[in-house]
Amino acid sequence: xxxxxxxxxxxxxxxxxxxxxxxxxxxxxxxxxxxxxxxxxxxxxxxxxxxxxxxxxxxxxxxxxxxxxxxxxxxxxxxxxxxxxxxxxxxxxxxxxxxxxxxxxxxxxxxxxxxxxxxxxxxxxxxxxxxxxxxxxxxxxxxxxxxxxxxxxxxxxxxxxxxxxxxxxxxxxxxxxxxxxxxxxxxxxxxxxxxxxxxxxxxxxxxxxxxxxxxxxxxxxxxxxxxxxxxxxxxxxxxxxxxxxxxxxxxx
Numbered sequence: 017x018x019x020x021x022x023x024x025x026x027x028x029x030x031x032x033x034x035x036x037x038x039x040x041x042x043x044x045x046x047x048x049x050x051x052x053x054x055x056x057x058x059x060x061x062x063x064x065x066x067x068x069x070x071x072x073x074x075x076x077x078x079x080x081x082x083x084x085x086x087x088x089x090x091x092x093x094x095x096x097x098x099x100x101x102x103x104x105x106x107x108x109x110x111x112x113x114x115x116x117x118x119x120x121x122x123x124x125x126x127x128x129x130x131x132x133x134x135x136x137x138x139x140x141x142x143x144x145x146x147x148x149x150x151x152x153x154x155x156x157x158x159x160x161x162x163x164x165x166x167x168x169x170x171x172x173x174x175x176x177x178x179x180x181x182x183x184x185x186x187x188x189x190x191x192x193x194x195x196x197x198x199x200x201x202x203x204x205x206x207x208x209x210x211x212x213x214x215x216x217x218x219x220x221x222x223x224x225x226x227x228x229x230x231x232x233x234x235x236x237x238x239x240x241x242x243x244x245x246x247x248x249x250x251x252x253x254x255x256x257x258x259x260x261x262x263x264x265x266x267x268x
Contacts, residue, residue, distance in 0.1 A: 020244045023215035028233050032223040033096035035073025043216040049205035049259045053157040054080050056261075057132055060155050061085055064129035068147065071117070071136045075101035075110070084108060085130075089123070091115040123147050135159050137226070139188060139262075141195035148266040154197065159183055160204055160258030164227060167209075167217070167255040171228045171239050185260055192264045203261040211253045214244040 017023075030039060058081045061067050065085050069078050072090035074097050089111040092098040098114040105112055113122060117137050126149045133139065133156040144154055162180045169175060185202045192199050211217050218240070221231045233240065247253055 017213060017248060020214060020241060023213055023244075024218055024233055024240065027215035027218035027222070030219065032219065033074065033094075034100040035076045035097065037223075039219060040216055043213055044209070044211045044220070046209045046257060047207035049157070049207060049261065051203065051205070051261050053077075053134060053261070057081060057134075057155060058083075060130055060132070060153065061088075066128045067130040067132065068121075068123070068128040070131065070133040070140070070144075072101055072112075073097050073134075075105040075112070077134050078110065079104050079108070084110065087128075089113065089128075091121065093117045093119075121147050126150065126152075128152060130155065132156055133158075139191060141191040141197070145192075145195035145197050145266060148197075150266055150268045152266050154192070154262070154264040154266075156262045158188060158260040158262055160185065160206075160260045163258040164209060164224075164255045167211070167220075167253065168227050170243060171221075171231065171236055183258070183260075185262075188260065188262055192262075197264040197266055200263040200265060201261065202263075205259045205261075207257045207259060209255045209257055211247070211255075212251065213247060214240060217243060217253070 054077055057077065061081050062083050066087040067085045069090040072078055072092050075090060078090055090101055090105060091113050092101050093116045095114065098112060102112045115121060121143045125146050127147045129149055129152045131144050131148055131154050135157060139156065139158065161184045165180065185204060188202060189199050218233060221228055243253065
């Protein structure tokens with residue numbers, strides 16, 4: 017294995033825009049939920065004439081769908097990701113709109129038959145309900161409670177219960193119901209994650225900035241070096257992600 021300084025310097029300077037994790041190939045792995053979200057999304061989009069994907073990242077998941085509806089739009093709140101999504105999805109006729117997280121969606125009521133999202137920061141339930149047509153559906157994969165907390169708490173220390181349960185599925189059920197949607201299904205999966213070198217850890221913390229919001233290599237040098245020693249001794253660091261499959265619809 018290369019030295020600590022070499023691995024960290026490389027990961028500290030690589031581009032982390034977009035939602036493509038291929039840089040981690042061979043350096044980290046994450047088990048996927050058994051339901052296969054990309055396949056579910058492809059099927060759902062093939063059945064409608066209009067779709068909206070929220071917080072799309074660089075548009076990677078939507079672009080994996082072979083057949084998009086005649087009218088397809090996506091939103092993204094981070095400018096570098098929005099630019100990547102325009103480059104990727106623009107040639108396919110997809111409308112890409114930069115919308116800040118928590119801001120109103122720039123479409124009239126009852127605009128879309130399907131609203132989707134993969135790993136939204138938080139689901140804007142009132143806006144989802146507003147832009148869905150009567151009978152329209154919401155299909156999403158959300159991050160569940162205490163996801164990757166083994167890694168996060170390595171740096172932050174133990175987090176309070178209200179933070180650990182902040183993404184509990186009961187919150188999604190309550191939010192969707194309060195917005196007037198009918199929740200059809202919320203399914204949970206706990207998936208194994210493994211990191212094989214310290215560069216992979218630095219990369220993921222730079223990309224998923226909400227995990228350790230004040231992260232920098234300099235600020236967490238001591239904990240990074242301790243984790244590097246753990247990786248060299250054991251060969252891996254294990255954490256677990258939590259994923260929720262969420263399906264809901266707007267009553268006719």
